Amino acid sequence: MFWTAIKYVVFSIVLFIFFCSCRESTSSNISFYEINNAELVREIRLYFDSVKLPVRSKVMHVFMRESIDTIFYELSYAMNAQELMQTPLTVYSRIGETLVAFSYDGIKEIKLCDSIRWKYLADVFPEEYHYFKEHNSYLQFPIEQKETVVLVFVGGKYQYKTKGVR
Numbered sequence: 001m002f003w004t005a006i007k008y009v010v011f012s013i014v015l016f017i018f019f020c021s022c023r024e025s026t027s028s029n030i031s032f033y034e035i036n037n038a039e040l041v042r043e044i045r046l047y048f049d050s051v052k053l054p055v056r057s058k059v060m061h062v063f064m065r066e067s068i069d070t071i072f073y074e075l076s077y078a079m080n081a082q083e084l085m086q087t088p089l090t091v092y093s094r095i096g097e098t099l100v101a102f103s104y105d106g107i108k109e110i111k112l113c114d115s116i117r118w119k120y121l122a123d124v125f126p127e128e129y130h131y132f133k134e135h136n137s138y139l140q141f142p143i144e145q146k147e148t149v150v151l152v153f154v155g156g157k158y159q160y161k162t163k164g165v166r
Contacts, residue, residue, distance in 0.1 A: 030119050033093045033102070039158040040073065043151050044095055047075045051147045058124045059084065060100040073151040076166060081125040082138040085117055092120045099124055 035041050048060055059078040064071060078084050078101060087103035088111035094100065099120070122129040131139050148166045152159045 030092075030116075033091045035093050035095070035100075037153075037156065040151070040153070041095055043073075043149075043158065043161065044075060044100065047149050048077075048095075048098060051077070051149075053077055058099065059121075060095070060098055062100060062102045063087075063105050064102060065105045069155050071153045073153070074166075075149045075151065076146045079144060079146070080139070080141050081118075081121045081128040081132070082141075084121060085114065085138070090117070 035044075044060060044062070061076050061078040061084065063074040063076075065074075066072075084090055084101050084103075087101075088109075089104040089107040090112065091102050092099060093102065101120075118129060118132070128139050131137075145165050148164050149161050150164070151161045
């Protein structure tokens with residue numbers, strides 16, 4: 001009887017903690033990936049500091065493509081949440097206070113569920129988040145050209161970059 005009561009109390013506490021941790025949004029309690037390549041971090045910072053960002057952009061967006069031993073990182077900035085929600089496999093990191101979304105180009109079969117994605121994006125795009133919750137669709141924004149930089153890494157080492165507009 002005593003052990004049954006102890007098990008019930010422990011189970012109740014665990015259940016309580018679980019339900020309390022399932023709060024809606026915000027990024028204070030989510031995990032971020034760590035970037036372990038100093039050259040990549042430096043180049044992302046250089047891009048972010050040098051490009052003239054539109055006022056409403058708060059997220060760096062990095063598309064990654066791999067070919068044999070070469071990785072291409074296309075740096076740009078996300079203008080809205082829909083842009084990030086449409087890329088199936090996206091993980092999130094931080095460089096200083098900047099949210100950085102890394103999207104794997106070409107992978108469509110796996111993704112983070114939308115509720116997890118919104119945990120990263122709700123604080124950054126609150127107007128879009130509330131609109132999406134209410135209407136189950138995205139706010140529409142005009143398509144804008146962006147300054148991009150493509151970084152080329154071979155064997156994990158930075159080689160060169162090219163600049164463009166997308």
